[in-house]
Amino acid sequence: MSEVLLRASQLTRRFGGLVAVDGVSLELQRGTVHAVIGTNGAGKSTLINILSGELAASSGRVELRGTDITRWSQPRRARAGVGRSYQRTTIYPVFTVLENCRLAAQARHPRPWAWWADADACPHSVPAARDAAARAGLADWLDRPAGTLSHGQRRQLEIAMCLATQPEVLLLDEPLAGMGAEETERMLALLGELKAGHAIALVEHDMDAVFRIADRITVMVNGAVLASGEPQAVKANAEVQAAYLGGAE
Helix, strand or coil: CCCEEEEEEEEEEEECCEEEEEEEEEEEECCEEEEEECCCCCCHHHHHHHHHCCCCCCEEEEEECCEECCCCCHHHHHHHCEEECCCCCCCCCCCEHHHHHHHHHCCCCCCCCCCCCCHHHCCCHHHHHHHHHHHCCCHHHCCCEHHHCCHHHHHHHHHHHHHCCCCCEEEEECCCCCCCHHHHHHHHHHHHHHHHHCEEEEECCCHHHHHHHCCEEEEEECCEEEEEECHHHHHCCHHHHHHHHCCCC
């Protein structure tokens, strides 16, 4: 069986009287892509925010390699190997591709005492940044200002910045959003390459892409899990078809 890197048990998040995430459990295994799908407002991004540590759970438990990290902060989870990307682009447009990746890599190897040192000569963050950019398909764009990249390349850069922190778990929130067919193909190829060494959670609305890349799918409706399993089983589920795949709002 695949190694479980991140496990969520009965996660719940309440905002006053609104239950945004309602008793969700899932496992992210190394070597697999676990897609989380559902209509807008189903609780997908809130779940990712809880898993990454940006949002505290009202109840439930999160484990990383068997260690309870439920109360860990987002920076501590990131240093322990949990990386994430966002729905909206979070790059620094005026910085180069390499500089964006280096800044991300510094989160894993902070050196606040070395204020006099040249950041471009850091023996930890610079090699990590170059490697991450190469893995994301941006090795030929290192000196290019991030703001001049195409939309698809910017999404690749976000993945590269995530990889620069050397994570084992990748939490990706709509990485295909706004992409054309060619850009989507490049991103799917990248995810296929990355999953061998990572556990990937993928929030995505492109169902064709989801059913091509996902090893397991969890469907959320109104904050709760409607169904979870292998893609074909989920696709054939009558409740899923009625609530989501069939186009019902």
